[in-house]
Amino acid sequence: MTRQAFRGSFLDFVGDPFFEEDVNSVRYFPDGLMIVEAGIIQALGSYEVLHPQYPDIPVTEYIGKLILPGFVDTHIHFPQTEMIAAYGEQLLAWLHKYTFPTEAKFKDKDYAQRVASFFLEELLKNGTTTALVFTAVYPEAAEAFFEEAERRNLRMIAGKVMMDRHAPDHLIDTAESSYADSKRLIQKWHQRGRLRYAVTPRFAVTSTPEQLKLAAKLLQEFPDVHLHTHLAENVDEVRLVAEMFPESKHYLDVYDQAGLVGDRSVFAHGVQLSDEEFARLSQAGAAIAFCPTSNLFLGSGLFRIEQAKSVERPVKLGLGTDVGAGTSFSMLQTCNEAYKIGKLRRQKLSAFQALFLATLGGAQALRLDHYIGNFEAGKEADFVVLDPRCTPLLAFRNAKPADTLAAIAEQAFTLMMLGDDRAVHATYIMGNRYAPDAKC
Amino acid sequence: MTRQAFRGSFLDFVGDPFFEEDVNSVRYFPDGLMIVEAGIIQALGSYEVLHPQYPDIPVTEYIGKLILPGFVDTHIHFPQTEMIAAYGEQLLAWLHKYTFPTEAKFKDKDYAQRVASFFLEELLKNGTTTALVFTAVYPEAAEAFFEEAERRNLRMIAGKVMMDRHAPDHLIDTAESSYADSKRLIQKWHQRGRLRYAVTPRFAVTSTPEQLKLAAKLLQEFPDVHLHTHLAENVDEVRLVAEMFPESKHYLDVYDQAGLVGDRSVFAHGVQLSDEEFARLSQAGAAIAFCPTSNLFLGSGLFRIEQAKSVERPVKLGLGTDVGAGTSFSMLQTCNEAYKIGKLRRQKLSAFQALFLATLGGAQALRLDHYIGNFEAGKEADFVVLDPRCTPLLAFRNAKPADTLAAIAEQAFTLMMLGDDRAVHATYIMGNRYAPDAKC
Numbered sequence: 001m002t003r004q005a006f007r008g009s010f011l012d013f014v015g016d017p018f019f020e021e022d023v024n025s026v027r028y029f030p031d032g033l034m035i036v037e038a039g040i041i042q043a044l045g046s047y048e049v050l051h052p053q054y055p056d057i058p059v060t061e062y063i064g065k066l067i068l069p070g071f072v073d074t075h076i077h078f079p080q081t082e083m084i085a086a087y088g089e090q091l092l093a094w095l096h097k098y099t100f101p102t103e104a105k106f107k108d109k110d111y112a113q114r115v116a117s118f119f120l121e122e123l124l125k126n127g128t129t130t131a132l133v134f135t136a137v138y139p140e141a142a143e144a145f146f147e148e149a150e151r152r153n154l155r156m157i158a159g160k161v162m163m164d165r166h167a168p169d170h171l172i173d174t175a176e177s178s179y180a181d182s183k184r185l186i187q188k189w190h191q192r193g194r195l196r197y198a199v200t201p202r203f204a205v206t207s208t209p210e211q212l213k214l215a216a217k218l219l220q221e222f223p224d225v226h227l228h229t230h231l232a233e234n235v236d237e238v239r240l241v242a243e244m245f246p247e248s249k250h251y252l253d254v255y256d257q258a259g260l261v262g263d264r265s266v267f268a269h270g271v272q273l274s275d276e277e278f279a280r281l282s283q284a285g286a287a288i289a290f291c292p293t294s295n296l297f298l299g300s301g302l303f304r305i306e307q308a309k310s311v312e313r314p315v316k317l318g319l320g321t322d323v324g325a326g327t328s329f330s331m332l333q334t335c336n337e338a339y340k341i342g343k344l345r346r347q348k349l350s351a352f353q354a355l356f357l358a359t360l361g362g363a364q365a366l367r368l369d370h371y372i373g374n375f376e377a378g379k380e381a382d383f384v385v386l387d388p389r390c391t392p393l394l395a396f397r398n399a400k401p402a403d404t405l406a407a408i409a410e411q412a413f414t415l416m417m418l419g420d421d422r423a424v425h426a427t428y429i430m431g432n433r434y435a436p437d438a439k440c
Numbered sequence: 441m442t443r444q445a446f447r448g449s450f451l452d453f454v455g456d457p458f459f460e461e462d463v464n465s466v467r468y469f470p471d472g473l474m475i476v477e478a479g480i481i482q483a484l485g486s487y488e489v490l491h492p493q494y495p496d497i498p499v500t501e502y503i504g505k506l507i508l509p510g511f512v513d514t515h516i517h518f519p520q521t522e523m524i525a526a527y528g529e530q531l532l533a534w535l536h537k538y539t540f541p542t543e544a545k546f547k548d549k550d551y552a553q554r555v556a557s558f559f560l561e562e563l564l565k566n567g568t569t570t571a572l573v574f575t576a577v578y579p580e581a582a583e584a585f586f587e588e589a590e591r592r593n594l595r596m597i598a599g600k601v602m603m604d605r606h607a608p609d610h611l612i613d614t615a616e617s618s619y620a621d622s623k624r625l626i627q628k629w630h631q632r633g634r635l636r637y638a639v640t641p642r643f644a645v646t647s648t649p650e651q652l653k654l655a656a657k658l659l660q661e662f663p664d665v666h667l668h669t670h671l672a673e674n675v676d677e678v679r680l681v682a683e684m685f686p687e688s689k690h691y692l693d694v695y696d697q698a699g700l701v702g703d704r705s706v707f708a709h710g711v712q713l714s715d716e717e718f719a720r721l722s723q724a725g726a727a728i729a730f731c732p733t734s735n736l737f738l739g740s741g742l743f744r745i746e747q748a749k750s751v752e753r754p755v756k757l758g759l760g761t762d763v764g765a766g767t768s769f770s771m772l773q774t775c776n777e778a779y780k781i782g783k784l785r786r787q788k789l790s791a792f793q794a795l796f797l798a799t800l801g802g803a804q805a806l807r808l809d810h811y812i813g814n815f816e817a818g819k820e821a822d823f824v825v826l827d828p829r830c831t832p833l834l835a836f837r838n839a840k841p842a843d844t845l846a847a848i849a850e851q852a853f854t855l856m857m858l859g860d861d862r863a864v865h866a867t868y869i870m871g872n873r874y875a876p877d878a879k880c
Contacts, residue, residue, distance in 0.1 A: 082836060085857035087850065088788050122833060297857075299783030327776065327857050329833070336767065343739030348528050393562060393769070396522060410527065417525035417737075417767050420860070 004036045004431055005054060007047055008062030008385065011408060012069050012374040013360040017352040018309040022405055026352050027375070030403050033059070034067070036381040039430030044375040062385050064401075065425055066411070068355065069374050070129025070382035071331040072362025073321050075228075075268040075289035077134040078119040078145055078158075079106045080324025091234035091298050092205075094325065100171055102324075103161075106136035112144035120148055122329045124434050127384035127424040132228055132266055132289070132320075132366055133158040134200060137173055139181045146189045153193065153429055155372060155382065157226055159200030160185055164211045172206075179214040186222050194380075196368075198226035198266070203233075204241045204254045216259030226264045226366070229255065231288075232277065233269035234300045252277040261286055264367055268320060269294075270308070271301040278304075279313050287316035287365035290357070292337035294322035302341050305349060318365035319357045331358045332423060335416035351413035385426040386415060394418050444476045444871055445494060447487055448502030448825065451848060452509050452814040453800040457792040458749040462845060466792050467815070470843050473499070474507070476821040479870030484815040502825050504841075505865055506851070508795065509814050510569025510822035511771040512802025515668075515708040515729035515760025517574040518559040518585055518598075519546045524764040531674035531738050532645075534765065540611055542764075543601075546576035552584035560588055562769045564874050567824035567864040572668055572706055572729070572760075572806055573598035574640060577613055579621045586629045593633065593869055595812055595822065597666055599640030600625055604651045612646075619654040626662050634820075636808075638666035638706070644681045644694045656699030666704045666806070669695065671728075672717065673709035674740045692717040701726055704807055708760060709734075710748070711741040718744075719753050727756035727805035730797070732777035734762035742781050745789060758805035759797045771798045772863060775856035791853035825866040826855060834858055 010032035015025030033050040035042040035057070043050060051059075079102060086098040106112045112135075123131060135141040135158055142160040149156040162178040163171065173181065182199055190197035199218045201207045207215070219227055232238055232251045241251050248254045252273070255261050263285030270277075270288040281288065290303050308315040319334050320326070328334065335354035342349040363373025371380050388402070388411050389395035397418065402408040415423055427434040450472035455465030473490040475482040475497070483490060491499075519542060526538040546552045552575075563571060575581040575598055582600040589596040602618040603611070613621065622639055630637035639658045641647045647655070659667060672678055672691045681691050688694045692713070695701050703725030710717075710728040721728065730743050748755040759774050760766070768774065775794035782789040803813025811820050828842075828851050829835035837858065842848040855863055867874040 081833075084833070084837060085854045087791070087853045090783070090786075118832070118836060296777075296780035297783065299780075299786060301784070337736075340736035340739075343530070343737065344741070346530075346739060351527070392558070392565075393521075393524070396558060397524060413527045414525045 003057055005057040005059045006034045006036065006062060006067065007059050008032065008065045008067045009402070009408070010034060010044060010067045010375060011355070011412065013352070013356045014374060016361070017350065017356050019311065022352055022409070025356070026405060028405055028408050030401070034375060036431040039381055039432070041375055041377055041379050041381050043377055064389070066386040066388055066415070068384050068386060069359040069372065070384050070427065071127050071358050072318060072366065072373065073123065073128045073131040073331060074266060074287070074318030074362045074365050075291055075320025076131050076323050076326070078116055079103045079112070079136045079141060081115055081119045081122070084324040085327060086324065091237050091300060092240070094298060100168055103136045104168070104171055106141040107138045109140040109144050112136070112141040113148060116145045116148040120152060120154065121436060124427045125424060125436065126329045126331065126421045127386070127427050128329070128331055129382035129384070129427065129429060130155045130363070130366070130368065130372055131157070132198060132226070134228070135160055137161045137163055137171055139185060142185050146195055149195060150193055155194040155368065155380065157196040157198045157228070157366060159198040159228060162201040162211055162215060163206035164208050166206045175208055175211040175214050178211055179218065182218055186218065186225055190222065190225055196226060198228035200228045203230035204245065204251065205237065209258065212255070212258035212260060219260065219262065224264070226266065227260050227262065228266050229260070229268070231255070231267035231270050232272040234298065235272060238272045250274055250277055252280055256280065266365060268322065269300065271295055271303050275307070278307050278315055281315045282313035285316065287318060289318050289320035289365065290338065291320040291322035291326055292334055292341050293327045294325040295341065296337055297327050298325050302345055304345070305342055306347055316365045317357060318362035328420070330420045332416050332419040334358070339416070351409050351416055354416055355412060381428060381431040383428045384424055385428070386419070386423050387425040388415055390419070390423045390425070394423070443497060445497045445499045446474045446476065446502060446507065447499050448472065448505045448507045449842065449848070450474060450484060450507045450815060451795070451852065453792070453796045454814060456801070457790065457796050459751065462792055462849070465796070466845060468845055468848050470841070474815060476871040479821055479872070481815055481817055481819050481821050483817055504829070506826040506828055506855070508824050508826060509799040509812065510824050510867065511567050511798050512758060512806065512813065513563065513568045513571040513761050513771060514706060514727070514758030514802045514805050515731055516571050516763050516766070518556055519543045519552070519576045519581060520764025521555055521559045521562070525767060526764065531677055531740060532680070534738060540608055543576045544608070544611055546581040547578045549580040549584050552576070552581040553588060556585045556588040560592060560594065561876060564867045565864060565876065566769045566771065566861045567826070567867050568769070568771055569822035569824070569867065569869060570595045570803070570806070570808065570812055572638060572666070574668070575600055577601045577603055577611055579625060582625050586635055589635060590633055595634040595808065595820065597636040597638045597668070597806060599638040599668060602641040602651055602655060603646035604648050606646045615648055615651040615654050618651055619658065622658055626658065626665055630662065630665055636666060638668035640668045643670035644685065644691065645677065649698065652695070652698035652700060659700070659702065664704070666706060667700050667702065668706050669700070669708070671695070671707035671710050672712040674738065675712060678712045690714055690717055692720055696720065706805060708762065709740065711735055711743050715747070718747050718755055721755045722753035725756065727758060729758050729760035729805065730778065731760040731762035731766055732774055732781050733767045734765040735781065736777055737767050738765050742785055744785070745782055746787055756805045757797060758802035768860070770860045772856050772859040774798070779856070791849050791856055794856055795852060821868060821871040823868045824864055825868070826859070826863050827865040828855055830859070830863045830865070834863070
């Protein structure tokens with residue numbers, strides 16, 4: 001691959017806007033140039049300064065467009081694509097009524113592959129280039145997902161679901177089989193190209209203590225795999241976990257006692273966490289995937305963003321769509337509802353803070369920030385080209401160009417409130433423009 | 441205009457699904473035919489039964505599409521179109537920081553007309569055919585709006601904003617001037633074609649008791665005009681109103697003492713209403729416009745749907761987008777967030793209930809249900825043709841046809857959770873397909 005250059009407005013984060021002034025944490029080049037070679041970012045700067053150093057380079061022009069690092073979705077379930085927007089229930093009933101019957105179809109690898117393909121097309125259309133993905137309990141489903149992700153050269157993390165109780169018989173594994181299947185999948189897929197593996201017990205309710213222990217054993221045997229599960233999403237769930245694990249101090253402690261709480265662990269939701277649990281997550285360097293559209297759709301509650309982002313005990317935080325409980329594949333729409341959850345709690349989530357969570361914050365939560373998350377030289381050129389005027393309403397709203405940090409903050413906010421997949425003009429993977437798969 | 445026929449799936453309401461079984465309140469013809477003559481609905485039935493009665497009629501085919509009555513938006517501000525998605529504030533600060541400076545531009549009638557035109561195009565693109573609209577304090581803004589609505593032959597209700605205090609000097613009228621200007625506008629526009637007038641004091645904070653009294657005088661002089669204002673949206677606002685009107689029992693009582701609470705009154709929001717206020721609204725036959733995306737965006741709170749829809753003391757209820765505090769012109773997206781607000785309160789808002797609010801419920805709230813709201817013979821043929829497979833995700837989700845009431849309930853729910861203006865295949869006004877205005 002030869003050297004490439006892209007011109008447009010560039011926005012990324014070099015610090016955390018929850019803790020640092022925008023001027024120190026946000027980079028914005030109203031007329032910027034990014035140099036990419038063999039899929040890797042070589043340089044980013046203002047066009048005026050940088051272009052003279054590359055006088056003969058062919059430039060792909062995105063004048064008037066806003067280029068961000070590819071979005072990072074820190075929690076999503078690919079088999080639930082087809083059951084998005086399932087009516088009426090809160091978490092536990094929703095699982096039994098909709099999720100388990102749907103996931104049962106994913107033993108059929110061909111079917112799983114078709115859905116995985118569709119799912120990845122939806123992600124890419126929405127500008128999401130990396131995700132931490134629940135597959136299903138069947139190794140076939142994980143295989144199908146990894147194959148489709150590899151075919152598209154995506155940086156993805158996924159794992160086979162481990163669940164050995166409290167689900168229909170045909171949907172459960174055993175502690176031993178889940179260990180063996182996960183191990184085989186790790187050996188095959190983890191660190192293969194851009195792929196990574198996450199040990200994926202569904203949640204405390206559907207795993208025996210033995211299964212959780214074997215999950216931890218995998219983490220010990222493969223110290224660079226990830227851990228991905230659910231935590232404290234729903235009031236009834238928290239109560240049930242307390243009943244099932246009377247020897248645990250709190251929900252997080254169930255995972256902690258098993259040895260699953262570490263700096264490569266990502267816990268989805270955390271809506272119902274106590275201060276003590278937040279503190280333990282901070283101490284362990286673990287991450288939370290905040291899933292606004294899902295938390296609202298299932299009525300799970302209002303996540304305490306400011307607690308995760310406290311100066312004293314910060315917890316790594318990313319955003320997740322949590323499709324199929326989430327109602328959109330779009331990280332912009334996810335930012336929209338993150339803002340609304342903040343407002344109901346009298347907090348302000350700025351556009352920079354939200355987009356940080358959707359990019360560098362997510363990459364940090366997944367421990368992938370050495371590879372992706374912003375436009376630092378040496379990182380992989382996964383990026384999204386947004387059109388701030390993609391609909392008549394956005395064009396009307398964003399009539400003026402955004403020449404300053406204040407102006408781009410406003411424009412970015414309109415994109416996250418009013419934008420969706422239509423705002424995604426192009427998605428790039430390792431410097432290659434992603435072309436929708438005609439088969440899908 | 442000759443006789444027309446439309447074939448497709450038809451869904452409308454002949455009762456209130458909050459109080460009656462779906463089978464009694466919902467009409468669904470999977471393969472239906474609607475006969476329209478001179479813009480008026482003549483008949484609706486199953487294609488098989490009805491078509492033989494009209495053997496030679498040309499049929500516009502919408503096979504696979506879902507036809508609903510045009511959406512009714514019971515609360516929206518046209519001058520705020522350009523400030524949709526304004527960052528960071530709750531109601532009172534948001535008004536002063538964003539709204540008042542924006543509305544100041546609407547003294548310029550040409551400008552007001554351009555925005556009114558754009559605004560109506562957005563409504564129609566989203567399938568909204570009737571709205572109750574705040575204009576601005578300047579009579580020019582109301583004139584501009586009515587002219588643009590008349591040009592499109594729309595059934596719209598609007599009014600000049602009355603506000604004679606607690607706003608910048610250039611934005612306020614006086615009690616007397618607001619009375620005179622409103623009266624002149626009523627005489628010119630009320631009942632002209634499909635248009636209606638609403639006496640429109642902004643809210644208790646920005647009107648003196650004298651202005652509220654003169655507003656009531658207009659209602660007495662013109663007994664069939666509407667009353668449109670805001671009520672109990674925000675905690676700080678309620679506190680401020682209590683301070684400003686110490687002689688009132690509660691917020692609603694401010695309007696009641698002035699003589700503004702009647703069966704043609706529509707109060708936007710009502711998030712912070714007491715049970716006593718709900719009871720009084722019920723008794724008076726007044727209506728509430730529930731504005732979910734706005735209530736979330738401004739952090740106003742969670743409307744108590746079940747209180748408005750209580751069997752003992754029902755209050756007429758419609759949905760409002762409340763653009764520009766609302767974040768979407770789409771009534772489908774408004775239903776999405778209405779559902780989420782319900783879920784946070786452990787309530788279930790079914791698709792039929794939500795779509796009832798967006799159609800017949802809204803028409804009843806605006807006292808326009810003799811003209812619009814469902815497909816009863818004699819009503820005006822304002823309708824929206826929805827495509828349940830308008831995006832790849834919706835096509836994937838709604839692969840099967842919806843042949844039963846249960847199936848259409850599910851499909852309608854996916855449309856309200858995942859749909860937006862893209863789901864609107866066509867909008868019809870009095871039997872004429874609306875063509876977007878090339879000037880906009």
